[in-house]
Amino acid sequence: MGWLIGLDWGTTSLRAMLFDGEGGVHETRHRAWGIRQLPQGGFEAALSSICEGWPSCPVLAAGMVGSQQGWHEAPYVDTPADVHALAAHLVTVAAADGRRIHIIPGVRDGVGPNVMRGEETQLIGVLDAQPRLAEGTPLVLPGTHSKWVQLYRRRITGFTTMMTGELYGLLRTHSILGTGLPDARAAARHHESFDGGVRAARASGSAGVLTRLFSARTLVLEGKLDAAAVPDYLSGLLIGEEWRAALAAGWLDRGEIPVLIGDEALCLRYRRAATLFDLPDPTWIADATARGLWRIARVAGLAVDRTPPVPMELPG
Amino acid sequence: MGWLIGLDWGTTSLRAMLFDGEGGVHETRHRAWGIRQLPQGGFEAALSSICEGWPSCPVLAAGMVGSQQGWHEAPYVDTPADVHALAAHLVTVAAADGRRIHIIPGVRDGVGPNVMRGEETQLIGVLDAQPRLAEGTPLVLPGTHSKWVQLYRRRITGFTTMMTGELYGLLRTHSILGTGLPDARAAARHHESFDGGVRAARASGSAGVLTRLFSARTLVLEGKLDAAAVPDYLSGLLIGEEWRAALAAGWLDRGEIPVLIGDEALCLRYRRAATLFDLPDPTWIADATARGLWRIARVAGLAVDRTPPVPMELPG
Numbered sequence: 001m002g003w004l005i006g007l008d009w010g011t012t013s014l015r016a017m018l019f020d021g022e023g024g025v026h027e028t029r030h031r032a033w034g035i036r037q038l039p040q041g042g043f044e045a046a047l048s049s050i051c052e053g054w055p056s057c058p059v060l061a062a063g064m065v066g067s068q069q070g071w072h073e074a075p076y077v078d079t080p081a082d083v084h085a086l087a088a089h090l091v092t093v094a095a096a097d098g099r100r101i102h103i104i105p106g107v108r109d110g111v112g113p114n115v116m117r118g119e120e121t122q123l124i125g126v127l128d129a130q131p132r133l134a135e136g137t138p139l140v141l142p143g144t145h146s147k148w149v150q151l152y153r154r155r156i157t158g159f160t161t162m163m164t165g166e167l168y169g170l171l172r173t174h175s176i177l178g179t180g181l182p183d184a185r186a187a188a189r190h191h192e193s194f195d196g197g198v199r200a201a202r203a204s205g206s207a208g209v210l211t212r213l214f215s216a217r218t219l220v221l222e223g224k225l226d227a228a229a230v231p232d233y234l235s236g237l238l239i240g241e242e243w244r245a246a247l248a249a250g251w252l253d254r255g256e257i258p259v260l261i262g263d264e265a266l267c268l269r270y271r272r273a274a275t276l277f278d279l280p281d282p283t284w285i286a287d288a289t290a291r292g293l294w295r296i297a298r299v300a301g302l303a304v305d306r307t308p309p310v311p312m313e314l315p316g
Numbered sequence: 317m318g319w320l321i322g323l324d325w326g327t328t329s330l331r332a333m334l335f336d337g338e339g340g341v342h343e344t345r346h347r348a349w350g351i352r353q354l355p356q357g358g359f360e361a362a363l364s365s366i367c368e369g370w371p372s373c374p375v376l377a378a379g380m381v382g383s384q385q386g387w388h389e390a391p392y393v394d395t396p397a398d399v400h401a402l403a404a405h406l407v408t409v410a411a412a413d414g415r416r417i418h419i420i421p422g423v424r425d426g427v428g429p430n431v432m433r434g435e436e437t438q439l440i441g442v443l444d445a446q447p448r449l450a451e452g453t454p455l456v457l458p459g460t461h462s463k464w465v466q467l468y469r470r471r472i473t474g475f476t477t478m479m480t481g482e483l484y485g486l487l488r489t490h491s492i493l494g495t496g497l498p499d500a501r502a503a504a505r506h507h508e509s510f511d512g513g514v515r516a517a518r519a520s521g522s523a524g525v526l527t528r529l530f531s532a533r534t535l536v537l538e539g540k541l542d543a544a545a546v547p548d549y550l551s552g553l554l555i556g557e558e559w560r561a562a563l564a565a566g567w568l569d570r571g572e573i574p575v576l577i578g579d580e581a582l583c584l585r586y587r588r589a590a591t592l593f594d595l596p597d598p599t600w601i602a603d604a605t606a607r608g609l610w611r612i613a614r615v616a617g618l619a620v621d622r623t624p625p626v627p628m629e630l631p632g
Contacts, residue, residue: 068537113534145530161530163491170486175479207565208524210557214461214477218429221384241526249523 003057006293009065043071063118066103076108080155087300125288190229197236209241319373322609325381379434382419392424396471403616441604506545513552525557
């Protein structure tokens with residue numbers, strides 16, 4: 001295979017990776033150009049700019065760039081979905097600068113219903129890296145909209161969504177629970193408060209964590225929780241709720257070892273919470289988007305240009 | 317008793333009632349002067365202005381005006397709390413214009429912990445109006461922070477908080493679920509969507525409604541929910557969750573007839589949701605703050621000025 005540019009293009013950020021012919025990432029670039037905060041010139045300008053100086057080669061994009069609010073809609077593929085279904089439903093856009101962008105569809109599960117965009121590419125990467133991943137192992141991709149995924153025979157067979165990260169942001173930024181707190185950037189971690197939040201979520205039983213949310217305020221009023229520790233307590237309440245609900249909904253059985261995929265610091269919080277639920281320590285797999293992009297490109301037969309990169313001439 | 321001015325002074329609004337010597341409300345005035353949005357001159361100016369032309373008489377205030385962020389803190393009274401405990405712990409402030417303001421304390425329940433300010437006065441009013449209220453009947457005061465209250469022998473013996481109204485506002489205004497919705501003011505009611513939300517909350521079982529929240533987005537993506545109906549669907553999800561959690565937590569048994577207290581339109585939503593949980597139709601009692609203020613004033617021995625009101629001279 002030749003060179004390939006991979007894009008991880010979400011709501012709040014754009015990451016571009018230049019792959020060499022072996023699937024290695026030659027260079028990575030980040031911009032704050034999520035699909036809701038594009039530079040002047042929109043998608044075209046963002047793409048041209050972030051790929052400046054890179055060779056002429058196919059571009060493969062994952063994420064919200066393929067949503068109704070994105071560059072071009074790539075309609076969802078239904079579960080059960082595998083790498084072949086995704087590769088067969090790429091949507092191709094010709095950019096003004098001559099590049100061809102192939103957008104990976106998201107996946108839809110009729111139960112819920114639920115949808116994902118971007119996570120499917122991570123999952124393909126995980127499956128490529130860990131072909132022995134146990135059938136039926138519950139996979140968790142924590143984030144703004146956490147996904148709980150079931151795989152079977154290398155297919156995405158079902159998944160569901162918890163809006164944990166978004167709820168945390170709403171409560172931290174806009175609710176009475178977040179008023180009067182010290183600057184978050186200056187805050188140290190408060191592990192005990194996080195643990196307290198997880199324990200409160202677990203103790204809420206079948207009533208659920210919404211019956212305990214107000215304690216993030218009353219504990220401060222009573223001097224039992226430092227105002228600076230409220231964000232960690234809230235984080236514990238909501239991540240704890242994710243484990244509680246997963247057990248209650250049967251997405252996870254007590255004996256199973258779940259797999260966490262994504263940002264290490266966030267996954268560490270989920271692991272810490274799992275131990276407080278007396279669950280086995282989850283396995284952690286780092287973000288696998290790059291590997292997923294490469295794998296989908298290979299299956300789709302992209303990246304056939306075998307010429308070495310020619311540096312573009314700079315103007316002037 | 318003589319004349320009395322009662323204040324219901326919350327976070328977002330101020331309501332002043334002039335009581336005649338029999339406890340009848342002679343006149344009511346509203347201003348948008350909640351404790352976070354006071355006019356120039358602060359509490360003093362707000363009080364002077366809203367009472368302009370009213371007789372010189374005691375002022376009794378309930379609500380967030382007695383919080384740490386209020387005019388003067390009136391420390392919480394612990395459960396079990398009755399009208400005598402509240403009346404014995406009024407905190408008195410002398411205003412610059414010569415009026416004396418007596419602030420009713422809130423109530424604290426050590427379990428949770430939970431706190432209320434303003435609801436205790438409503439509850440005293442309800443107890444005064446309905447002395448035969450069945451012992452142990454669960455009382456619900458829906459709102460920004462809904463309260464579920466247990467009374468025993470005319471005392472507030474325990475209560476808990478659900479942040480239902482605040483969560484609704486956060487999700488409606490700031491979350492992805494609320495993006496791209498038509499103007500709420502122009503929206504008609506979508507009863508079927510509300511019912512759909514309640515049913516989804518009930519169907520979530522012990523996993524709870526946070527496992528279903530994302531459906532407010534995906535149902536729109538699939539054309540199964542009109543974007544204009546999302547607010548009602550969300551309202552159904554969250555009010556439904558309140559009934560689900562109350563049953564799961566044991567705040568309410570299936571056979572009991574709960575009592576709803578407060579705004580009629582909001583209480584109607586809770587009644588509609590209760591029927592979808594196959595619960596008996598709750599009793600509804602309108603806001604009882606005025607009656608509670610009058611009752612607490614009597615027990616505290618306020619309003620002893622028996623002279624008729626003297627109209628104040630207007631300047632100029």
